[in-house]
Amino acid sequence: MSRIFSILFLIFAILTTTQLSAQEQPLKLVTWQQIAALPVPPADRVISYGADSLQFGELRLPQGEGKFPVVVVVHGGCWLSAYDRQYMAHLSEKLTKAGYATWNLEFRRVGDTGGGWPGTFLDVAQGTDYVRELAKTYPLDTKKVVVMGHSAGGHLALWLAARRNLAKSSPLYTRKPLKLKGVISLAGIPDLATYGHQKGSCNEAVPQLMGGMPKDQPERYADASPTALLPLRVPSRLIQGALDPVVPVSQSQQFAEQAKAKGDDAALILLEQAGHFDLVVPHAAVYEQVEHAVQDLIQQK
DSSP states (O other): OHHHHHHHHHHHHHHHHHHHHHHHSOOOOOOHHHHHTSOOOOOSEEEESSSSTTOEEEEEOOSSSSOEEEEEEEOOSTTBTTOOGGGGHHHHHHHHHTTOEEEEEOOOOBTSTTOSTTHHHHHHHHHHHTHHHHTTTSOEEEEEEEEEEETHHHHHHHHHHHGGGSOTTSTTOOSSOOOOSEEEEESOOOOHHHHTTSSSTTGGGHHHHHTSOTTTOHHHHHHHOGGGGOOOSSOEEEEEETTOSSSOHHHHHHHHHHHHHTTOOEEEEEETTOOSSGGGOTTSTTHHHHHHHHHHHHTOO
16 A cells, blocks of 8 residues: 555656646747748738838738728837838738738838838828728728737837827828728837837837937927827727837836727737737737737727
8 A cells, every 4th residue: 555655646746846847947938030030921912002112011812702801010120121021921921811901011211211200100101091092903891901010010000090180280190091990009119208218129219210309309209109199099909928028018008098098999918928029920829819809800890
């Protein structure tokens, strides 16, 4: 009998040790280097929405008959010319396979001629509104459009939803912006004024984008920060990894709270075991949350 107890105790000890060892393994977050090493899936069409060589988008269409709901995709990279749309091609392709047409925008950034203030903003606005032109040739449902952006692109996506609140005197004003079903910010930066003073890998790029700090350019920050343009009057979903080392989670938290306080349908989806780049890699465990947010917004009445 004592031998049986000894064997059972040994088995229990081995199992317990194995479980503890697994728990002690550090969580492996997706890195930028891993994304950059992935083969970039080709687009169905590369189409210009403006005269500049950087004013174009990648259109991907699902199989079957349209009209297809549309996801306008805005890449991040600290608003800098060193980073382009290609890393968002993976997410775009996955969403297209799920039944959504995707329009992955390129635009002038800081370091490009005409990039920064106001060109970057005007480009993403022009590119988004161009969906109406695309729909004249391709089977797109312009009444079912969601904008999604990652990191600095999350800021631009939220701004695209907020820009109809701009005064006509604003340099960023455009007439009759494309109506949206909603906006998804993936680790976005809703408040440029506070982020420029916070710890984060993109914070030093804010004054480059805006041509100065908030004290130097208060009117620009008022026109370019989604937080300053609330309420959006369209639903917003802010998805962020709790382990994000690039953008403080407080950015999404505070925006969601302020948006809801002003009557918006806003929700923060905090992913406990995700970092900054897990959100844009389809093979990551959190991808389903992203696709679910798209579906949720498209189906809104």
